[in-house]
Amino acid sequence: MSPNNEQAAIADFIHAKGITRCPTACAAPTHAYGSAADRQILRQRADRLEALREEKSRQAWARAVRVAA
Numbered sequence: 001m002s003p004n005n006e007q008a009a010i011a012d013f014i015h016a017k018g019i020t021r022c023p024t025a026c027a028a029p030t031h032a033y034g035s036a037a038d039r040q041i042l043r044q045r046a047d048r049l050e051a052l053r054e055e056k057s058r059q060a061w062a063r064a065v066r067v068a069a
Contacts, residue, residue, distance in 0.1 A: 034042070 033039075
């Protein structure tokens with residue numbers, strides 16, 4: 001498949017499925033290098049998500065301990 005055919009096939013797929021962006025780019029960190037500001041924002045987001053995960057874990061543990069008591 002030539003590069004032009006590949007691009008056309010990708011464009012047809014995106015048009016048919018209604019996809020506007022790559023879902024994996026939104027779900028996981030990338031190996032690409034962004035600007036320092038972008039890296040800082042991603043780091044802050046990861047920190048917030050980790051804090052939320054830890055809080056949910058603490059709450060679940062507290063509920064489990066209360067139920068067991």
